[in-house]
Each structure stands twice: as C-alpha cells, then as structure tokens.
Amino acid sequence: MSHPSPAVTIRDVAAAAQVGITTVSRALNNQSEISPATRERILKIAKELHYQPNRHAQTLRAQHLNNIAVVMKGPSNPFFLSLIDPIEQAIRAHGYQMSLLRISHREDEVNIGRGAYQDSGAAGVLFLGGEARESTTIFNDFPLPFVLCTIPPAPGWDSSIAAVSVDDAHGISQIVSHLTDLGHRQIAFLGPDQAERSVGAIREKAFISALKAHGISSDERLIVRGNEGDDPYSFGYGYELARRLLARQIPFTAVAAISDVIALGAQKALIDAGLEIPRQVSVTGFDGIQFARYTSPALTTVEQPIHQLADISCRLLFAKLKKQPLENPQILLQGKLLVGESTGQAPRL
Incomplete structure (x- = not known):
C-alpha cells in the first residue's frame, strides 16, 4: 500500500x-x-x-504580525515592571498585541530580538533595557523595526536608531546638588557590577562629574561596585553593597545608589548596622518606583516619566512600522527630583 x-x-x-x-x-x-x-x-x-x-x-501568521515583542532585560527589576502596563496600553491603542520576552541581565538582548519574528511572528521589537553601546553596528542587519526604551544614545549613534530614555546625567546632578545643599561632602556611591555596560555605568560617570562640578573630588574608596555574577538591580544587591561599604570603615554621610531597589536594600543594611536615616546618614535612589514612597523612611529619588517613556517609544516604533521619517529619533526626557524622608542635613564627622 x-x-x-x-x-x-x-x-x-x-x-x-x-x-x-x-x-x-x-x-x-x-x-x-x-x-x-x-x-x-x-x-x-x-x-x-x-x-x-x-x-x-x-x-x-497574519495574527502574529499584529504583535509587538517587548524584550525586557532584567526580569525582576521593579522599574521595568512598572513600565509594562503603560507600554501594553500604548501598543493596544495602535491596534496591536504585546508579547513579553523576559531575559536575564547576562543575556544578549539583540540576539533575542532577532528571533522575535521567527519565534513569535512579531511586526516590531521594543527593547526595554539593555547595553548602552558606543556603536550601533550590531543593529545594521536587524530584521524588524525596533526602538530602544530606557537605553540612552551615545554621541556616535546612527540617526536611524530610535531611542527614548531619561537624561541620566541630569538626574544624577539633581541628586548630588540636593545632597551638597544639605552639607554632604563624603558621599558614597553604590554602582553597577564590574562587567556592566548599561545605565549603571553611565550614572556612575555622571556622579563623579557632578561631584567635580561642586568642587568635590571623588574618593574611590566610597564607590562600591558589584562583582561579576552578582544579581544587580535587586534589593539583595543593594544590601550587600552597603555591607561592603561599611566594612571599608571610611567615613561617609550620604549614600547615592544607581536605582531605587539598590537604595532600599542599602537602607536595610544601614539600619541593621545601627545607623539612623537620615539623622546619621542620608540615602538616595533613582527611578521613582511607587514602592519607594511607602517605605519608612520614604526614599529621596529621581522619578522617571514612565508614561512619556512608554508613549513616545511606541509612537516612534509605529512610525517606523509605517516607514514614516522620524524628525527626532533619539529623545532624552527629564526626571523629577522627589525629596523623601531619607535625606537630611549632614551630620558632623
């Protein structure tokens, strides 16, 4: 037969x-x-x-082509989680559906994005978080329209790359100005891990520049970075960095962290060590996650404009889908300093 x-x-x-x-x-x-x-x-x-x-x-396939893939690098980062809802709302407002691809801090987001068409039939890709690259050549043969969200552009970027992010340098400058106005001069910094090439490294560089603008030389002993293999942008990471800072026994009156979750983890470590916040030490974060407003003490931070980030990123992406020219493809938004209960006048050392 x-x-x-x-x-x-x-x-x-x-x-x-x-x-x-x-x-x-x-x-x-x-x-x-x-x-x-x-x-x-x-x-x-x-x-x-x-x-x-x-x-x-x-x-x-026709149904899938009505889909936008969001590649989120940092699956446990509360700031990124807060962006998901407004991004999905903006995508749906354009008549599309969203598929969320969550990847770890160590994975290559560009390679994951390349497979979005074949894996999920996506019409476009929105990268949420990722490496801040000096060159954009890695995107030269990218198969889909895409936009980078929360990834700041570098000076040499090609104008065809669309990116929307907060102005990290301006935000860090606001933090340092706030602390120096309160009399702080010995300011510790909780930064990225040694291998990071994203916004954490940019914020560290901005911190050193902001100190210099206020006539303060940065003390390398007060800059604490994680080890390669640490889980960054987590409460535990902040707790451990603050413990490492305390173990150095170098006097400081304030701690500036590259994110709210790191700052909140650090607050716990400082309190566990018997320090009073803000009477003995001030603490600041960056991002403005809602949770930070309801801690005790409430965190001083720079709030990122979440809805603007989502709306503008999606507007640029759908313009690229329609092959429309982008008048301003790389946009920096201003963050807002939110003064909480975690900062106060510098104590005398």
Missing part, C-alpha cells in the same frame, strides 16, 4: 533556496524587504517543489 508523499513545507523551500524561513515568508507574501530577484527565485523554487501554503498557518 503506497503512502502519500509528505507535504512540502516552508522549511523545505528555504533549504532549497538556501535562505532563511523569514525571507521565504516575505517572498510568498510579496513584502518589500527583499530584492525582486530574490523573490522571483524563491517563488520559482516553491513552484517547482509544488509548495502549497498552509492556510491555517497563514491565518496565524
């Missing part, structure tokens, strides 16, 4: 044409991202192989 030949699949066509499945799909759907010659060659091979499109799969 003879058995029917197995149906030719899109993978078979891709293998015969020596191209990726995405390229075959674009050729079959008459999309513009490939050259006419490539499209003609793929269609000829598909015809020779007697390829018949799977109508059910096509329907699913």
Whole structure:
C-alpha cells in the first residue's frame, strides 16, 4: 500500500533556496524587504517543489504580525515592571498585541530580538533595557523595526536608531546638588557590577562629574561596585553593597545608589548596622518606583516619566512600522527630583 508523499513545507523551500524561513515568508507574501530577484527565485523554487501554503498557518501568521515583542532585560527589576502596563496600553491603542520576552541581565538582548519574528511572528521589537553601546553596528542587519526604551544614545549613534530614555546625567546632578545643599561632602556611591555596560555605568560617570562640578573630588574608596555574577538591580544587591561599604570603615554621610531597589536594600543594611536615616546618614535612589514612597523612611529619588517613556517609544516604533521619517529619533526626557524622608542635613564627622 503506497503512502502519500509528505507535504512540502516552508522549511523545505528555504533549504532549497538556501535562505532563511523569514525571507521565504516575505517572498510568498510579496513584502518589500527583499530584492525582486530574490523573490522571483524563491517563488520559482516553491513552484517547482509544488509548495502549497498552509492556510491555517497563514491565518496565524497574519495574527502574529499584529504583535509587538517587548524584550525586557532584567526580569525582576521593579522599574521595568512598572513600565509594562503603560507600554501594553500604548501598543493596544495602535491596534496591536504585546508579547513579553523576559531575559536575564547576562543575556544578549539583540540576539533575542532577532528571533522575535521567527519565534513569535512579531511586526516590531521594543527593547526595554539593555547595553548602552558606543556603536550601533550590531543593529545594521536587524530584521524588524525596533526602538530602544530606557537605553540612552551615545554621541556616535546612527540617526536611524530610535531611542527614548531619561537624561541620566541630569538626574544624577539633581541628586548630588540636593545632597551638597544639605552639607554632604563624603558621599558614597553604590554602582553597577564590574562587567556592566548599561545605565549603571553611565550614572556612575555622571556622579563623579557632578561631584567635580561642586568642587568635590571623588574618593574611590566610597564607590562600591558589584562583582561579576552578582544579581544587580535587586534589593539583595543593594544590601550587600552597603555591607561592603561599611566594612571599608571610611567615613561617609550620604549614600547615592544607581536605582531605587539598590537604595532600599542599602537602607536595610544601614539600619541593621545601627545607623539612623537620615539623622546619621542620608540615602538616595533613582527611578521613582511607587514602592519607594511607602517605605519608612520614604526614599529621596529621581522619578522617571514612565508614561512619556512608554508613549513616545511606541509612537516612534509605529512610525517606523509605517516607514514614516522620524524628525527626532533619539529623545532624552527629564526626571523629577522627589525629596523623601531619607535625606537630611549632614551630620558632623
């Protein structure tokens, strides 16, 4: 008894044409991202192989193309979690659905984003967090329209790269000005881990510059960085960095942390060590997560404009989807200093 030949699949066509499945799909759907010659060659091979499109799969693909992939680097970062709702609302307001890809601090977000079309059929990608790169060449052959959210642009970036973030240097400057106005001169800094190349490193550099602007030389002994392999942007990370700071036994009157969760973890360590906040030591964070307003003491921080970040990032992404020119593709937003109960006048050392 003879058995029917197995149906030719899109993978078979891709293998015969020596191209990726995405390229075959674009050729079959008459999309513009490939050259006419490539499209003609793929269609000829598909015809020779007697390829018949799977109508059910096509329907699913059409549904998937109504999808935006959000690649979130830092799955436990409360600040990123607070951004998810406004981002999803903005995506839905444009008639699309959101798929969330949560990845660890150590994973390569660009490679994950490259697979978004093949894995989830995404029409575009929004990167939430990631490496602050000096060069954008890694995106040269990126297969989908994308926008970088909370990733600040570097001076040499190509104008075709769309990015929206808070002005980290301005925010850190507000923190340092607030502390120096209160009389603080010995200010410790809880920074990123040794291998970080994202906003933590940018904020550390901004901190040193802000101290210099106020006539204060930074003391390397008061700058505490994590070890490679630590879990950054977590309460536990902040707690451990504050313990390392205390173990150095270098006098300080204030602690500035690169994020609210690190600051809150540090507050716990300082209190456990018998220090009173803010009478003996002041503490500041960065991000403005809602939880920080309800701690005791409430945290002094710089609040990031969450809804602006979400709305502008999505507006740029959908403009790119529609192939509209971007008048200003790289946008820095201003954060707002929120003075809480965790900062006060500097004590005498």
